[in-house]
Amino acid sequence: MKSKIGLMLKKELRETFRDKKSLSMMLIIPILIPLMVLGMSALFENQMKADENKYKTIGIAYEVDEVEKGILETLGIEAVYGEVEDLSEQYKNHEIDLYITKKDNAYTINGTNRTSTSYASALVENYIEAYKQYLQTDYLKDKDIDPDEVMNIVTLDRNITEEENFFSSYVTVYALLFIIMAITVSATYPATDTTAGEKERGTLETLLTFPIKSKDIIVGKFLSVSISAAITGFLGLLLMEGALYLSSNMFTIYEGVNLMLSPLNLVIVSLVILSFSLLISGLCIAIASKCKTFKEAQSALTPLNFISVFPGMIAFMMEVKSSRILSMIPFINVTTVFTDLTNGIVDWLNIALMFISTIVVIVIVLWLIIRQYKSEKVLFTN
Numbered sequence: 591m592k593s594k595i596g597l598m599l600k601k602e603l604r605e606t607f608r609d610k611k612s613l614s615m616m617l618i619i620p621i622l623i624p625l626m627v628l629g630m631s632a633l634f635e636n637q638m639k640a641d642e643n644k645y646k647t648i649g650i651a652y653e654v655d656e657v658e659k660g661i662l663e664t665l666g667i668e669a670v671y672g673e674v675e676d677l678s679e680q681y682k683n684h685e686i687d688l689y690i691t692k693k694d695n696a697y698t699i700n701g702t703n704r705t706s707t708s709y710a711s712a713l714v715e716n717y718i719e720a721y722k723q724y725l726q727t728d729y730l731k732d733k734d735i736d737p738d739e740v741m742n743i744v745t746l747d748r749n750i751t752e753e754e755n756f757f758s759s760y761v762t763v764y765a766l767l768f769i770i771m772a773i774t775v776s777a778t779y780p781a782t783d784t785t786a787g788e789k790e791r792g793t794l795e796t797l798l799t800f801p802i803k804s805k806d807i808i809v810g811k812f813l814s815v816s817i818s819a820a821i822t823g824f825l826g827l828l829l830m831e832g833a834l835y836l837s838s839n840m841f842t843i844y845e846g847v848n849l850m851l852s853p854l855n856l857v858i859v860s861l862v863i864l865s866f867s868l869l870i871s872g873l874c875i876a877i878a879s880k881c882k883t884f885k886e887a888q889s890a891l892t893p894l895n896f897i898s899v900f901p902g903m904i905a906f907m908m909e910v911k912s913s914r915i916l917s918m919i920p921f922i923n924v925t926t927v928f929t930d931l932t933n934g935i936v937d938w939l940n941i942a943l944m945f946i947s948t949i950v951v952i953v954i955v956l957w958l959i960i961r962q963y964k965s966e967k968v969l970f971t972n
Contacts, residue, residue, distance in 0.1 A: 594803070598810025606780050606818055615779050616818055619772045620826035624833030627765050631837045631844070634757045645709040649677035649689030661720045665713060690714060757843045759932045762834065762851075763906055766928045767899060769826040769863065774870050774898040776822035778891045781815045781874030786887035804963040808875075812956065815871040823863035831856075855931045858941060862924060865948045869920065870898060872955035879962045897921065917943035920951055 606612045647668045654662070654669075662669050670677070670686050677689035681701060687710035688701035697718055701707035727737040834849040851859060874891055881887035902925030910916070912926035917940040927944055930937055 594806045595809050595813075598807055599813050602780075602784055602811055602814030603817065605784075606814060609780075609783065612780050612783070612818065615776045616822050617825065619775055620769075620822055620829050623765055623768050623772065623826045624829045624836075626768055627761055627830060627833035627837055628840075630761050630764065631757070631841045634761075635841045635843050645687045645707075646713060647686045648710060648714060649680060649686040651677055651689060652692040657724055658717075658721055661717050661724075665717055665720075667713060667717060688714065758847050758849050759929075761837070762849065762932045763925070763928050765830045765833070766859065766932075767903055767906070767925065769823055769830065770866060770902070770924060771895070771899045772826050773819045773823045773863065773867055774895050777815050777819035777867070777871045777874045778888075778895065780818050781871060782878045782881075782884055782887040782891060784811045784815065785875055785878040786881040787884045789881075790883050805960055808956065808959050808963055812868075812871060812875060812959070815875060816868050819867035819871050820864055823867055824860070827856075827859065827863060851931070854936065858931060858936070859928070861945070862927060865945055865952075866924060868952050869948050869955075870894075872952050872959070876955050876959050876962070879959060901925075912937060912940050914940065914943060917941075918947040920948065923947065 606616075646666055647670060648662075649670045649672065651672065651674045659669075670680065670689075672680070674689075674691055677686065678700070680686045681689055687704075688699055688707045691698045691700060699711055699714055701711070723741070726741060730737045730740055831850060834851075838844045838847070838849045873894060877890050877894065878887040881890050898921055901921050905916075905922050905925050906929055910922075910926070912930050912935075916926050917923045923940075923944040927941055930940070
């Protein structure tokens with residue numbers, strides 16, 4: 591029996607690796623993963639630099655003294671002086687990021703809720719606070735009072751532990767989810783070809799005339815599609831690690847952060863990739879087996895490409911926390927495990943529940959496929 595499964599597996603793998611479309615799905619799609627990692631990293635880097643360097647053009651509708659000019663210069667603020675009406679018009683035309691008005695000793699920051707105004711406002715607050723401290727210090731000195739005794743009567747120290755770098759967690763989880771999507775796409779074509787494709791070509795009827803049980807045929811096809819999907823997953827993981835290594839040395843947003851997965855996390859992620867490859871391959875074969883033509887099977891499998899990724903992606907974007915229940919829900923449990931791992935959390939019970947639930951679903955799917963292959967209505971197009 592084992593030898594017959596081996597022969598079926600060998601036959602299916604030979605056809606898969608000979609088919610150019612299957613090979614392209616298997617090998618080319620993972621190349622997009624490092625491009626995604628590097629692209630997202632570059633986007634975050636540019637955004638951070640823009641936040642720091644871009645929003646510094648401030649309109650000032652009053653006269654400033656030499657001290658204020660010095661503070662403005664120290665903070666790198668590009669001051670634009672003018673009347674309120676002129677500055678308001680310049681703000682509307684996006685020529686300045688906001689403008690300040692003054693009445694007596696009351697300053698007012700003017701603008702709307704633009705992104706530029708938000709960042710520029712924080713810079714202006716630093717300028718006004720620095721000028722206020724100067725005036726307070728000067729006033730106390732005139733009264734022969736030591737400014738340090740008054741202004742430093744209360745001190746504040748910070749003891750805040752920095753959490754995991756947001757950008758590193760975001761990029762790593764999205765790269766892992768992209769691997770899941772690549773596995774799904776990679777499994778779709780060979781699963782379609784080995785089921786509906788063989789029906790359409792009439793080769794399935796010939797295959798069933800051989801002295802081999804339908805169960806052996808199914809297992810051979812299932813293992814063949816799973817191997818194809820797993821190759822895509824492991825290649826994607828390898829390329830992701832390479833891209834994370836390059837990113838950690840190229841972009842300052844990852845300074846002081848180790849982007850690479852730890853050996854333990856790498857083993858867990860590899861097992862997740864393997865289990866997901868088995869799961870998605872079984873689902874693809876089960877769906878495609880009920881279709882009569884290759885085109886019909888492709889249409890039927892299209893929703894699976896979205897179902898396999900988007901529930902988990904939405905869960906990640908909504909910052910859904912892992913739980914015992916979510917660990918048993920297919921597709922979402924993969925995302926919660928990936929999110930925990932990137933945050934340095936290894937919850938063995940949740941991981942075990944994910945694997946157990948996945949195995950249960952795989953067994954049920956295989957049982958359904960075996961039943962399908964015993965039905966002439968499912969096996970033959972006519």
